[in-house]
Amino acid sequence: MQEIYDAAQTEALLKNHESVSIRDEMDGDIWNERYLTEEYIYDYIPDEESDWAEFMTDDACYCYMGGDYLRYLPISPDGVSDFASYRAEHYAAVILGVDTLDDTIESVTKKDGRITVKSVCSQEVLAELGVTSVNFEYVLDAKTREIISVISDYTYGDEMAFGSVTEVTYDTEEPKKVKTFLDYDKQ
Numbered sequence: 139m140q141e142i143y144d145a146a147q148t149e150a151l152l153k154n155h156e157s158v159s160i161r162d163e164m165d166g167d168i169w170n171e172r173y174l175t176e177e178y179i180y181d182y183i184p185d186e187e188s189d190w191a192e193f194m195t196d197d198a199c200y201c202y203m204g205g206d207y208l209r210y211l212p213i214s215p216d217g218v219s220d221f222a223s224y225r226a227e228h229y230a231a232v233i234l235g236v237d238t239l240d241d242t243i244e245s246v247t248k249k250d251g252r253i254t255v256k257s258v259c260s261q262e263v264l265a266e267l268g269v270t271s272v273n274f275e276y277v278l279d280a281k282t283r284e285i286i287s288v289i290s291d292y293t294y295g296d297e298m299a300f301g302s303v304t305e306v307t308y309d310t311e312e313p314k315k316v317k318t319f320l321d322y323d324k325q
Contacts, residue, residue: 139239142255142276145285146236148174148229154282155308160234164302172233173313179228180316193319196222200319207322234288234304241274252286253278269294284308 144150151158152174162170173180182191191202198221201208241257248254259272275289288304 139241139243139257141283142236142278142285143232143239145278145283146232146234148179148231148233151233151285151306151308152176152229154284157309157312159307159310161305161307162302163305165300169302171313173310173316174233175312178316178319179225180313180319182313182315191315191319193316193323194221194225194228195323196225198323199224200322202315202319207319234285234306236276236285236288248280251280253280253283 148158156175158172158174160170160172160174161168168184171182171184173182178193178195180191180193189202189204193200193202199210201210238259240260240262242260243255243257245256246253255274255276255278257274257276259269259274269292271291271293273291275287277286277288278284279286285306287306289301290304291299291301293299
């Protein structure tokens with residue numbers, strides 16, 4: 139699990155690539171898209187009401203909500219805005235939400251240049267989440283150990299279940315909205 143955790147760190151995702159594109163789907167609907175480079179982080183949540191996006195560089199942070207752009211300042215504990223360190227925290231973070239090191243690995247298989255790791259969330263974490271079971275399936279490139287996808291299945295006590303799929307692609311063209319943010323930054 140430590141190897142998967144390390145591979146999911148934003149800095150590790152960008153180690154050998156110019157960009158990383160991450161797309162999260164839940165029950166077939168896109169609920170988050172992120173695009174990462176060494177220069178910026180773009181985070182987009184499609185929403186019919188607000189259509190929210192955030193764009194972060196070393197020099198500025200922008201939010202787009204419902205048709206309006208807003209430049210805002212991340213404030214550090216000492217009250218000073220420091221864009222570079224604020225963004226660096228995101229780069230150090232687990233951008234894929236792979237943060238449970240104490241999961242139990244149930245199986246590891248290798249096929250067609252991919253490693254598939256299936257795991258179950260620990261009982262302690264399950265109690266914190268209020269769920270009866272959480273199963274994960276991590277698909278890694280067998281040669282580089284880079285994450286290709288993460289599939290999560292959650293079941294609650296009342297047997298309500300939902301699943302999410304995170305797809306990761308490397309070295310893709312930047313989204314059109316990123317260009318809009320860059321144009322806004324220049325203005």
